[in-house]
Amino acid sequence: MVPIKHIASASNPRYKLWRKYLNSPEAEDCPWIAVEGKKQISELSEERGIELLLIDEPASLKNRAFAGRSREVVQVSRKMFRGLSRTRSPQGMLAFLDKPKWSWKELTPYVLFLNRLQDPGNL
Numbered sequence: 001m002v003p004i005k006h007i008a009s010a011s012n013p014r015y016k017l018w019r020k021y022l023n024s025p026e027a028e029d030c031p032w033i034a035v036e037g038k039k040q041i042s043e044l045s046e047e048r049g050i051e052l053l054l055i056d057e058p059a060s061l062k063n064r065a066f067a068g069r070s071r072e073v074v075q076v077s078r079k080m081f082r083g084l085s086r087t088r089s090p091q092g093m094l095a096f097l098d099k100p101k102w103s104w105k106e107l108t109p110y111v112l113f114l115n116r117l118q119d120p121g122n123l
Contacts, residue, residue, distance in 0.1 A: 032096035
């Protein structure tokens with residue numbers, strides 16, 4: 001299992017970078033997509049590996065299966081996690097996966113674009 005690293009300060013440069021990625025996932029310098037919640041992470045991590053798994057303090061022991069699928073696991077405080085979470089009731093787990101790469105030619109004639117979706121799991 002990958003060792004769990006700890007970040008205790010919101011002024012940490014890596015924490016700030018993750019916030020940037022979460023606020024601008026469409027930016028070209030953002031290499032990952034963020035996925036939050038056990039069900040979504042479980043489903044997507046079967047197809048692709050988790051590059052980074054962020055967990056809050058109480059979640060660390062409950063989610064060892066996800067930690068085994070991740071290249072890196074970082075634990076942050078519950079307050080810091082809420083600063084990263086995009087949901088009203090965070091589940092204490094957020095994963096960054098490689099951003100899929102595709103071209104317009106590879107898409108079907110139909111594309112569904114969703115903006116500011118509150119809970120992707122309900123889609």
